[in-house]
Amino acid sequence: MSVAEAAALDDATLVARSRDGDTRAYEQLVRRYQGPMYRLALRIVGSTGDAEDAVQDVFLTAWRRLGQLNDDGAFLGWLYRTTTNQCLNVLRKRKPHADTELDEHESPAPRTRPDRAVEVSAQLDALQAALRGLTPEQRACWVLREVHGRSYDEIAEAIGTTQQSVRGRLARARAQLAEVMAPWR
Amino acid sequence: MAVTSDYVLPCGRDVEEVWEAMDLSDEHTRSCPHCAAVRESLLVLREATAEMAHEEIEPPFDLVSRIMSAVRADVRRSDVVPLPGDGLARISTRAIAALLRYAADGVDGVRARGCRVVEAPESTGTDPVIEVELSIAITGLLVTREAYDEVRRRVLAAASARIGVRLARLDLVVSDVLEG
Numbered sequence: 001m002s003v004a005e006a007a008a009l010d011d012a013t014l015v016a017r018s019r020d021g022d023t024r025a026y027e028q029l030v031r032r033y034q035g036p037m038y039r040l041a042l043r044i045v046g047s048t049g050d051a052e053d054a055v056q057d058v059f060l061t062a063w064r065r066l067g068q069l070n071d072d073g074a075f076l077g078w079l080y081r082t083t084t085n086q087c088l089n090v091l092r093k094r095k096p097h098a099d100t101e102l103d104e105h106e107s108p109a110p111r112t113r114p115d116r117a118v119e120v121s122a123q124l125d126a127l128q129a130a131l132r133g134l135t136p137e138q139r140a141c142w143v144l145r146e147v148h149g150r151s152y153d154e155i156a157e158a159i160g161t162t163q164q165s166v167r168g169r170l171a172r173a174r175a176q177l178a179e180v181m182a183p184w185r
Numbered sequence: 186m187a188v189t190s191d192y193v194l195p196c197g198r199d200v201e202e203v204w205e206a207m208d209l210s211d212e213h214t215r216s217c218p219h220c221a222a223v224r225e226s227l228l229v230l231r232e233a234t235a236e237m238a239h240e241e242i243e244p245p246f247d248l249v250s251r252i253m254s255a256v257r258a259d260v261r262r263s264d265v266v267p268l269p270g271d272g273l274a275r276i277s278t279r280a281i282a283a284l285l286r287y288a289a290d291g292v293d294g295v296r297a298r299g300c301r302v303v304e305a306p307e308s309t310g311t312d313p314v315i316e317v318e319l320s321i322a323i324t325g326l327l328v329t330r331e332a333y334d335e336v337r338r339r340v341l342a343a344a345s346a347r348i349g350v351r352l353a354r355l356d357l358v359v360s361d362v363l364e365g
Binding site for chain 2: 021023026027030031034035038039042043048052055056059060063064121123124126127128146147148149164167168170171172174175176177178179181182184185
């Protein structure tokens with residue numbers, strides 16, 4: 001099977017093969033989804049080291065629990081839930097003052113030139129900083145919905161709460177972020 | 186039930202209401218300075234969010250290989266059977282296979298070929314149970330019921346006496362007959 005053919009295989013096929021112990025099929029799934037899971041983890045935990053560890057744990061756990069996945073086509077949703085959970089666990093274990101040690105990943109020194117492109121990037125930096133002011137659950141809800149476009153239902157399951165509660169957390173997160181972004185108006 | 190952010194503006198509207206009316210032409214939002222200010226902040230937020238969603242942050246180049254190393258190590262680890270006792274000591278199925286093949290080889294005219302060992306579903310740390318599929322080649326003139334039974338007896342004995350695991354099922358297959 002060529003690389004191109006392997007890349008075209010759908011999730012359900014790769015999951016079924018992986019469950020039979022086919023590590024090459026699983027590697028295709030890892031290559032396909034490591035990017036979105038890494039970006040999700042980075043946005044929730046805020047540090048590249050923790051994000052890498054979380055994603056590595058998620059894919060190893062997923063491999064071990066493939067037998068528990070009832071719907072082979074639901075692999076991606078399951079990954080999103082597992083990654084969110086893993087990240088929230090990392091944050092719960094972190095010491096309260098550890099937030100000050102977060103990486104300044106792609107958050108360079110504030111730029112002040114009134115260049116349009118530069119201004120937008122500075123806004124992104126500001127948003128990244130503002131996200132740290134949210135509670136971990138609020139941040140997870142907001143990132144899953146607004147950046148990764150996941151459904152309320154899926155987010156509720158990932159956080160272990162109701163859809164209504166997810167909507168409430170999103171609303172508060174949005175209001176808080178808008179407040180921090182106000183100087184950029 | 187309406188969702189609120191609990192951030193209420195002096196005009197009485199909730200920030201979430203302003204968000205939901207962002208793209209609607211609402212008379213109040215246009216004329217209310219509080220709503221207009223919040224609306225502008227939300228627009229900035231929306232713009233920055235779109236930028237974040239399109240950010241191209243890639244994982245470290247070696248993340249896939251690190252994940253797959255962990256997965257493959259896990260496969261190797263899972264290829265073991267507990268030894269009787271506290272369940273902490275383990276033996277690889279390959280080592281068991283080697284011992285069982287050696288036991289079968291002890292019978293005159295018999296040569297063990299493939300030996301596949303798997304842990305039985307009922308196996309526990311205190312009572313390890315295995316299932317074995319053993320293929321053997323036998324020398325033509327010695328294809329006797331006795332030789333066959335002797336292989337079965339020795340393999341069962343080796344599993345319990347030399348390894349300490351219970352052999353719940355032994356599929357013995359004669360895969361080849363050699364010239365005598």
